[in-house]
Amino acid sequence: MIDKNISLPRVDSFIAGELRPSADGVYTDKIDPRTGRKIKEIAASTAEDFVAAADSANTAFEVWRDKPPGERGRLLVELGRVIRNNGHLLGQIESEETGKPAHEMPALIQLTAEFFEYYGGIVNSMDGEVVNRSPDYHVYTRRDPFGVIGVILPWNAPLHQAARAIAPALAVGNCVVAKPSEHTPGSLVKLAELAVVEAGLPAGVFNVIVGRGTVVGPAMVSHPAIQKISLTGSVRAGQELGKLAAERILPLTLELGGKSANIVFDDCNIAAAAKGSVRAFTWNSGQWCAAGTRLLVQENIHDLFVEKFVAEVAALRVGPEADATSGPITTKAQYEKIQSYFAIAENEGLTCAIGGKTMSGGRFSEGWYVEPTVYTGVSNDSVLAREEIFGPVVVVIPFKDEKDAIRIANDSDFGLSAGIWSRDIGRVHRVAARLDAGRIVVNEYGGGFVQTPCGGFKQSGYGREQGVDALAHYTQLKSVIIRL
Structure with a gap:
């Protein structure tokens, strides 16, 4: 039976269909970002623990791969139903560990x-194709699973980030060993347990190893059963993983950092753009790679827009309450990193229209809270315009015209996402065609669906999650050429 106790006292790895403590019995404290107090213990898994998880997945692979696609799909669709039925439990665990407002x-x-x-439903449609080139040959292609996929995840959106990699990987016949952040592993461990106990996935198909990336990462890259790795994380993490993976020529899917341009043209609905652009940099307390943290505003509406934008920011409700607009920063290290950018902004002489400091006293006397912060009249050369802060901090950059907006937007090491606010459909298409970004959203910010491919240009990574394209990234294409 699944333990329905929301406040898990300990979080262990889930290996071969069962919860397992770390091999050496070591645990670390999990701190509640809302209060700064210990709320549970998390296993500090060893390389030995990872080997057990990878071996389990490798053993399960032969059986899982040979299941008809429709049978794998049926089990994944059933897991979707189980997730919905246990949504309160999963949501409470993730909210507790990340600090996300419950709503x-x-x-x-x-x-x-x-x-x-979605992936359980479409996997049956993924067929190879016949190549008719000569009556003397029968030629066709097929897509085969890699084997065991390693999935490395960040702490900002544990379930969402995990599902978009794990679902397509499992659908096409791979098995998975997932490593969530050591700060927020509870919801994914519970999901894996539900997948086996309630949805009926075979033991070993879906494993979760809990522990530090510095320990589990090298073990994952070196284990011969691991045939591909999907990483969502920082540029630095992607660079380090790439160096290790190069030794084995191990294929990777990488979604890394972002410094996305959110472009406001003078013909937009200013009220809607102001409101939507607030969400662009404050959702999840600014802790998401695609956040619109470079706000490009056309010069002739700059002052009016900034006035409305700052008023919307001032109306936000930040706090520990379940209905707050934004919660705390998830980790203490990230909280301190954001503060360092306030000092940089001061040294650069940036104009702070609102925010610019941490929140303390009263209901903010405990926990890691940061004021939503707006810097105006910023040059794209500013450190705050170049580097990913990963917090609720936005810089407003004025631009002259369409050409200038595209130039500034593309003048970045990153290319994950972008936003366009305009009523001119011709302009929308022209600008979208020229932006170096993997996803572009028009007249809102966020958007997208499970069916929408997601991934980056430049240092924001390579490969795609979501949509039909993800199935191709978790398979290997094979040609079969038969002389008749």
């Missing part, structure tokens, strides 16, 4: 379920 979790739980339902 945000139902939508994220629904999205998590949709990934398994």
